[in-house]
Amino acid sequence: MYKKHFTPTLLYLALLLLTTLQSFGNPKIDPIRFSIGTKAAQVSLNEEFEITISAKYLNIPPGSAFVFEGSNSFKLKVVMPSGFVQTGGDFQDFIGTELTKGKTSASYTIKGKFVSTGQDGTFQLLRSHKNSDNQSTFIEVGRLNFNVNSGEELPDNRTARIMLAGTPGYVPYMTMAELRSGLADTAKAVYISEGARSGLFKYDPSNLSSADDSSLVLRNGTKRYVRDYVGPADVRWFGIVGDGVTDEHVKWDRMLLSSASSFYFPPTVGNVPYRIKKIVIPSNKKLIFADNVKVHGMGNRVNGEFMVMMYDKRNITIIGKNVIFSDIKANYTSGEQRHMFLMQGASNIHIEGIAANDGGGDGFYIGSGSQKYSENITLINCSADNNRRQGLSIISGKNITIDNCIFSNTKGTAPGAGIDIEPNYSDEVLTGIRIINAKTVNNEGAGLVLALGALANSGTFVDILVTGHNDQGSFYGALVSKGQGVLKGSIIIENSTWSNNTYSGFVANNYGIGFPRVVLNQCTAYNSNTINNTSPILGSAMRVYREDNEAGDQYIGNIKFVYPHIIDNRATRQVQKGIACQDTQAGGLIKAVQIIDAKQEGIPTDLHFTTTGEISIIDNFEHNIFDMGTGNRTVAFYNYARFWHNKTSLGPRDLTLFKAWTGFPDVTVEVTSANKITIIPDATDSILPLSPTVGKKVSSSTVGSRITLSKKSADSWFIKEMIGPWVVEP
Numbered sequence: 001m002y003k004k005h006f007t008p009t010l011l012y013l014a015l016l017l018l019t020t021l022q023s024f025g026n027p028k029i030d031p032i033r034f035s036i037g038t039k040a041a042q043v044s045l046n047e048e049f050e051i052t053i054s055a056k057y058l059n060i061p062p063g064s065a066f067v068f069e070g071s072n073s074f075k076l077k078v079v080m081p082s083g084f085v086q087t088g089g090d091f092q093d094f095i096g097t098e099l100t101k102g103k104t105s106a107s108y109t110i111k112g113k114f115v116s117t118g119q120d121g122t123f124q125l126l127r128s129h130k131n132s133d134n135q136s137t138f139i140e141v142g143r144l145n146f147n148v149n150s151g152e153e154l155p156d157n158r159t160a161r162i163m164l165a166g167t168p169g170y171v172p173y174m175t176m177a178e179l180r181s182g183l184a185d186t187a188k189a190v191y192i193s194e195g196a197r198s199g200l201f202k203y204d205p206s207n208l209s210s211a212d213d214s215s216l217v218l219r220n221g222t223k224r225y226v227r228d229y230v231g232p233a234d235v236r237w238f239g240i241v242g243d244g245v246t247d248e249h250v251k252w253d254r255m256l257l258s259s260a261s262s263f264y265f266p267p268t269v270g271n272v273p274y275r276i277k278k279i280v281i282p283s284n285k286k287l288i289f290a291d292n293v294k295v296h297g298m299g300n301r302v303n304g305e306f307m308v309m310m311y312d313k314r315n316i317t318i319i320g321k322n323v324i325f326s327d328i329k330a331n332y333t334s335g336e337q338r339h340m341f342l343m344q345g346a347s348n349i350h351i352e353g354i355a356a357n358d359g360g361g362d363g364f365y366i367g368s369g370s371q372k373y374s375e376n377i378t379l380i381n382c383s384a385d386n387n388r389r390q391g392l393s394i395i396s397g398k399n400i401t402i403d404n405c406i407f408s409n410t411k412g413t414a415p416g417a418g419i420d421i422e423p424n425y426s427d428e429v430l431t432g433i434r435i436i437n438a439k440t441v442n443n444e445g446a447g448l449v450l451a452l453g454a455l456a457n458s459g460t461f462v463d464i465l466v467t468g469h470n471d472q473g474s475f476y477g478a479l480v481s482k483g484q485g486v487l488k489g490s491i492i493i494e495n496s497t498w499s500n501n502t503y504s505g506f507v508a509n510n511y512g513i514g515f516p517r518v519v520l521n522q523c524t525a526y527n528s529n530t531i532n533n534t535s536p537i538l539g540s541a542m543r544v545y546r547e548d549n550e551a552g553d554q555y556i557g558n559i560k561f562v563y564p565h566i567i568d569n570r571a572t573r574q575v576q577k578g579i580a581c582q583d584t585q586a587g588g589l590i591k592a593v594q595i596i597d598a599k600q601e602g603i604p605t606d607l608h609f610t611t612t613g614e615i616s617i618i619d620n621f622e623h624n625i626f627d628m629g630t631g632n633r634t635v636a637f638y639n640y641a642r643f644w645h646n647k648t649s650l651g652p653r654d655l656t657l658f659k660a661w662t663g664f665p666d667v668t669v670e671v672t673s674a675n676k677i678t679i680i681p682d683a684t685d686s687i688l689p690l691s692p693t694v695g696k697k698v699s700s701s702t703v704g705s706r707i708t709l710s711k712k713s714a715d716s717w718f719i720k721e722m723i724g725p726w727v728v729e730p
Contacts, residue, residue: 032074036144043146051110051144052108052109053108053125056105072099076093076108076126079123087112089111091110124143124171173193175193200229203223204226207224212224213258215233215237233255235266238251240255240274242273244273244296247276247277256285264288266290271292272294273326275296281318284316295324295326296327298328303335304337306340307327307359308340309342310343316348319354323355324355325356326355326359327359336412336413337360341356343367344374345374346374347375349374351364353381354382355382355383356382359387363387364382366394366396368428372429376398377397377399381404381405383406383407383408384405384408385406387412390415390416390418398432405438406438417443417449421433421449422452426454430455440471445476446478447471450491452483456515464491467494470499473502475503477501478496478505478507481509482511493523498525502531505542510545510550511557513553517559518558518559524566525566525575528542537580540577542580544582544593545584546582546588547585554589561593564595564599566578566601568601577610582637583613589613589614589661590614591613591614594617595617597620600624605626607639610638612637613663617665617666625643626645632653632654633653634656635658644668644669646675650675653675660711662712676701678729679699679707686716687717698729700725702725706723
């Protein structure tokens with residue numbers, strides 16, 4: 001800290017006014033006069049002052065001089081001296097506008113201060129054309145110079161001298177080799193002219209250690225010139241060409257290890273792909289791709305090599321629009337671990353507008369690394385097509401968002417899913433998993449798989465929400481796979497549609513009741529069972545099921561269907577059952593399945609449900625009503641209907657109740673025409689309290705009579721509701 005009795009270090013101003021007009025190419029005159037100046041006569045270290053930059057449109061009489069087209073527009077840069085820090089003002093590099101007779105001037109300000117003194121206090125004002133960028137040519141059109149004077153205190157009334165000078169010098173142009181050879185001499189800024197690597201480099205006396213990388217830093221002896229740019233670094237500065245043939249992954253890796261934090265991939269000549277075998281992205285990097293850029297693999301990765309790897313990395317963004325990363329899947333006929341994008345133990349990863357196609361494993365893989373989960377991962381508008389194992393695997397993660405992505409045509413090795421949420425080990429995590437408006441198409445396996453068995457009895461809590469999932473033509477639309485033991489949590493699948501699936505739209509297979517309840521809210525299965533399997537279970541639109549040879553818990557189920565919608569509008573119906581609930585294992589039983597207000601179109605009423613287990617069916621909108629019509633009927637697990645009546649019957653009808661188990665869904669019978677309905681229980685069942693004797697029938701012929709029966713014990717139906725006269729038959 002400076003004390004008052006010390007003589008301060010003062011910086012005195014010498015302003016260089018530029019009166020000679022510059023131009024681009026070979027114009028004869030620049031129609032804009034630029035100036036840079038300040039009202040500050042002298043400033044001390046850390047004293048803030050303001051610099052003004054002005055541009056004035058000249059009134060050049062027609063015919064008096066040739067003015068190059070477009071030269072009334074400009075962009076500006078300022079090469080600032082070392083030791084100066086900008087603290088405010090509206091000026092920033094590449095600022096500019098267009099001047100006309102209606103708009104004859106523009107001005108900008110730089111606020112800042114010197115925090116240290118250097119050899120030179122010169123501000124250079126550079127101008128270029130309106131479409132200029134880091135690769136464009138800039139020329140000097142103004143200069144402001146501060147001279148350093150340290151020593152005796154000056155009188156208060158002393159003012160800075162303004163010195164005029166002749167024609168200014170240009171920022172010298174040269175090659176990298178020429179700069180390294182010393183051609184820059186005392187220049188504080190040079191323009192390197194080397195094709196795609198061209199750009200402005202500034203001498204940085206404070207930089208004493210950076211290596212010459214031919215990209216961002218050039219070195220002449222002990223002097224280092226640093227590339228002056230705004231925004232992302234252009235990958236061409238690092239020698240990356242994208243010729244459609246050459247493997248440039250070494251250059252990519254070297255570039256990603258540079259000091260730049262963001263990188264821009266421009267379109268290639270002829271839109272041929274960039275080519276890489278594999279890369280590793282370090283933390284704190286951003287990759288920005290021009291629209292429709294392609295990045296193609298070499299097709300030579302061994303199993304366990306990943307095209308884009310982010311292991312234990314943080315803060316990475318990969319963004320573009322219609323950008324395609326692809327490999328050569330045909331070269332990978334074995335193995336399943338050649339993923340396109342791998343994130344393990346990664347945090348704060350944002351990928352947007354990127355496709356991951358034709359890989360020898362997964363398109364995208366999110367899992368555990370040294371940290372047992374990846375966290376805050378977002379995929380937006382991404383896709384994965386024609387990968388060997390999955391489109392997307394979520395193995396272990398917290399706060400994973402998959403938004404508006406497409407996963408299609410997975411084929412090669414199991415599971416072959418569009419999206420597979422499947423932990424490998426009990427110490428992994430699945431919380432805050434959000435799948436939003438995902439589309440899965442024509443996958444060899446299911447569109448969506450939830451296989452959480454590895455987390456059984458781990459004490460962890462899962463939290464998974466799938467909303468707006470749309471599957472077209474995959475083996476299943478969605479599959480909830482084996483759960484054995486205990487796992488707590490929440491699984492919700494809502495507002496989803498599964499169309500034209502090979503088998504069922506939704507399957508819960510061998511899913512134990514100790515696992516989290518799966519809630520399906522307003523989900524639709526449309527024209528399921530395209531293979532036309534005639535099994536009432538395998539050919540169903542939605543099913544809760546277990547094969548007779550599958551090991552698992554004694555009871556399966558714990559699925560809640562809320563407003564399920566099943567449609568078969570084909571000329572020949574192929575859906576064999578609407579919702580099938582069946583455990584074919586000996587002694588197995590489905591429990592805790594609830595079906596609320598199912599709507600089924602194109603499915604006969606007696607084919608709406610198969611119900612082996614303790615299943616609750618609620619039908620507030622009376623979609624599941626069966627008219628006994630011309631024949632006697634049987635209530636059984638394979639042709640259950642909640643509500644039976646005889647509206648079109650022309651004579652008496654019998655309704656036989658099969659030997660149902662405890663918890664079988666309620667059955668309601670109503671007399672709607674003046675014909676008798678007789679309810680016949682199994683020979684070992686009674687209807688209580690009306691008929692305590694087993695095997696006794698009850699009947700009514702009074703229009704409006706209604707009875708609802710619940711199976712609450714192994715050998716008895718209990719009357720839950722009775723309206724009108726019902727009598728016990730002799």
